[in-house]
Amino acid sequence: MLAGMRPQILVVDDEPGVRKALDRGLRAEGMDVTVAADGPTALRLARTGSFDAILLDIMLPGLSGYRVLEELRADGIATPVLLVSAKDGEVDQADGLDLGADGYVVKPFSFVVLLAQLRATLRRAATGTPRDLIRVGPLTIDREARTVRYDDADVPLSPREYTLLEVLATRAGTVRTKQELLNEVWGDEWAATRNVVEVYIGYLRRKLSAAGADGLVRTVRGHGYQLGDPL
Amino acid sequence: MLAGMRPQILVVDDEPGVRKALDRGLRAEGMDVTVAADGPTALRLARTGSFDAILLDIMLPGLSGYRVLEELRADGIATPVLLVSAKDGEVDQADGLDLGADGYVVKPFSFVVLLAQLRATLRRAATGTPRDLIRVGPLTIDREARTVRYDDADVPLSPREYTLLEVLATRAGTVRTKQELLNEVWGDEWAATRNVVEVYIGYLRRKLSAAGADGLVRTVRGHGYQLGDPL
DNA sequence: CTGCCCGCTGAGACCTCCCTCAGGTAGCGG
């Protein structure tokens, strides 16, 4: 997409209501929209390669969004794709990100959320900036979306929990003292009890464990905490 | 800043503790740091133009951060500047954004928040992307930071309130129906009472009014709501 | 082995945010 040009968006969804809403909304935002209602049509249109981004519903008649994405990537079409899934549970069939998706939106979505994701995707594609991801083993942290995945399962974290994990992850394998964590997560001029770090480490462990990640956060007695294996 | 090179950061603060913390933290993130403790020194260093970004405290001995910024811009130095202010009230002396600042951080800040802002600033500078701002008269909406300012005063909004305002602002001057607002802010498949829009319009008006902005959100009886003057 | 200290965790207070409901108010048509 060149600066100043209207982005070309392909919207693929089998529900006419959703198509219409997206069509109107995106046009009002200055984008050009083409719609498709089923997988084969989407594939045919997408193969022309003339789109800046594709909004792709997963539940499609004929050919699932996953298959469409797979075929596209197999053909070498690198157009950014935002997967739209009806419910959370739908994603676990395959890892969309590994298939080459550039983002997820979960229905029912608010239009502005989708728009923000779409803008970010277009911006990244235009400037060639990669996603700002931190990987620690099977743990993936998306710094832009502030989300965490473990083995393709979402790990829902509160803002504080997320920040703590991100700080631990930025130097995975090294020991961080509680004082450091207090400074970096809770802010500098902070006089609170040090126990709050222990409490949030506990919260983090519980949620990571619920996602299948045990033993990720280690205690180094007398020193602090450490994410993942030592360097 | 070229890809792969270590960003050069100038840190200006009169408190040795803050300087040390930022120095260590930013180095650990792979950046090269130069520190300065007062305005004249900062100005001298910054004039060399060899920095990718400047973290500039406002309260400085000798020469305030505002003056440093002003002088720099007057000299044609376009290095991105992140202003660091001790308290909220400090900002109202002048409009940092109009002076050419690229962002604000309010003390006491958590390091990760500052780091995120700094990364975003470096990224924008590297790619030439401008800030994603919406202006409606004296109202400024920062889509990236999801913050709102009215006449240089922060307007603190909850996420819902912010989203509602953003949606109204994206097509300021046009009337948006409650159904549209429900769809775009609350999500598509939503069966809730329409009254929630009225309630949140009320919240918005109260907070905008507290910031000095009265009459910004108009009711168009029987049709919907409208931000700012008709087109 | 024993005692101390560090870390862990359950309970709970407090706050903000989100939404609902019911009653009040104001504009507008007749």
Added chain:
DNA sequence: CCGCTACCTGAGGGAGGTCTCAGCGGGCAG
């Protein structure tokens, strides 16, 4: 001027997030 309807708003409940505190338990030094 009356009444209807749309809109506004105060009150309140529920949920989640943040932080404190106190008591428990386990590792480690002596």
